[in-house]
Structure formats: structure tokens, C-alpha cells
Amino acid sequence: MSADKIDIKRVTAEETVPLRHSVLWPDHPVSHVLLPEDASGLHYGAFLPGSPVAVAVISVFIDPLPAAPANASSQSQHAARFRKFACALEHQGKGVGTRLLTHVFEVAASELGCGVVWCDARTSAAGWYERRGMRRFGEVFFKGDIEYTRMMRTL
Template identity: 65%
Template structure:
């Protein structure tokens, strides 16, 4: 992770990595989100690089209803989507740092009390090791199995 910086980027700057990592066998349009213009997008960069090695997009989005969807749906929640790390750089702490940055941004910049995502089942254990937990039923996007995951933020009163 040494030498990698994280900064806010445009939605357009996330697209190449989103596409190549998450859905390479689909057209680029498959990774575009209608809400991209309202999101907060972040990239992890090596020094002097112009393209990110990891990207994540964060949106204010209510927690979906589920039989076990506490916290209360009345609290303000963020949702991250299209989180991708170049496979050459996975396992080096870059994705963990970028995810933590998204958590921090959800609290600081978006005033959210929880964050959630649709996680590929193949990555669910990775998210659990970073403080998230599964909720709701397993579902599919195409032939890929997903589960919803969330993390609540502890806020301290002054």
C-alpha cells in the first residue's frame, strides 16, 4: 500500500477499471449507473500515475428493507457500488485502504450512519473481515451470486 494515494475522481475516470475487472464480457454501458452524476467517486493511484489501480463509487441511498435490516431505515445510509481493484494489485492493501476511505467519506462528507453494498458471494468473506455483515437473501445478477452487506458506524456524542 506504500506510495498509493486516494483522491476524488470523476465518474468517467472509474469506467475503464469497472469494466475490465467487474464485467469484461459485457458492453461498457453495463457498468454505467444512472446515478453516477450524484455520486462520490474515488480512485487509488500510484505516484505520478494518471489512471487508478482501484476505484469505488459511493451514493446516499437508503438501506433496503429486509427482515434483518436494522439499523432503522430512517437513518441516513450510503451505498458503495462498482468497487474494483486491478487484479495485478490485489492483496496489497490497496482495496482495503480505498474501502476504508469510502467508509470515512460516508461519515464525513455524506453524514451517513451506515453503509451497504451488493457484494459478490465470492467477496463476502473479504468484506466481513473489514467489518461488514450480511443481511437479506442471496440473489443473482446474471449468473453471479450476491448478498447484501452493511456496516454501521459508531458515532460519539461530544
């Protein structure tokens, strides 16, 4: 399946939950992947042609950069943060996640008027984000026993 055949659509927060849970935190209760701010976010899914079930999901929020890096521009003060980015294991490595993340960069710049996009990324995925134009900032930290780093991309 070519990533250019993937359809990116707005979805509800509820529609993101099964994939968030199964990919990101399968050993925790479903409540672990729910965010208090879900109601105020924009949620997107990547769909295969003819399928009603998303194979990747991402949620986007207006959220300022925490401890903005010294070289961040004043334009980046209006920032978008993506969270709970998950791609079904059988669709990873096929360009689906890249297509969905690129869509978020475009939405953040054109619809939300943001100058930067950021996230808390598992350090195991940091290289993937770096290959898509993001860079690390801040200190490494943990959520449970998983190591994270902050990543950002100026738009």
C-alpha cells in the same frame, strides 16, 4: 508497493469506467458498468505514486438500506451505498482495496453524515468484506449468473 503510499483522490464517473469494465464485467459491453445515478455520486480512485491512472475505483451514493435488518439502528436510516468497486488484478491482495474502502467509510460518516454503509457484494467476495467489518443481510440473489449478497457496516 505499500498501501500507505497509495493516494486516494476524487475522480469523475467517466474515469472509473475502464477499470469497472475490465475487472467487473469484461464480457459485457461498457454500457453494462454505467449507472444512471453516476452523475449524483462521489467517485474515488486509488493511485500509485506518480501515476495518472487509478489502480482501484469505487463509487458512493446516498441510498437507504433496502429492507433494513431488525437490529439496524435508527441512525442507519441515512445510508451510503458503494457500487462498482474494482481493483486491478495485479494490485489485489496488497491492501489497496482495503485502503479505498476505509476511505469510503470515513467519507460516509464525516462528509455525508451516514450511519451505515452497504453494498451488493458478490458472494465470492463476502468473506473479504466481513474481514473489514461488514456483515451480510437479506437474501442471496443473482445478477446474471453471479450470486450476490447484501453487506452492511454500521459506522
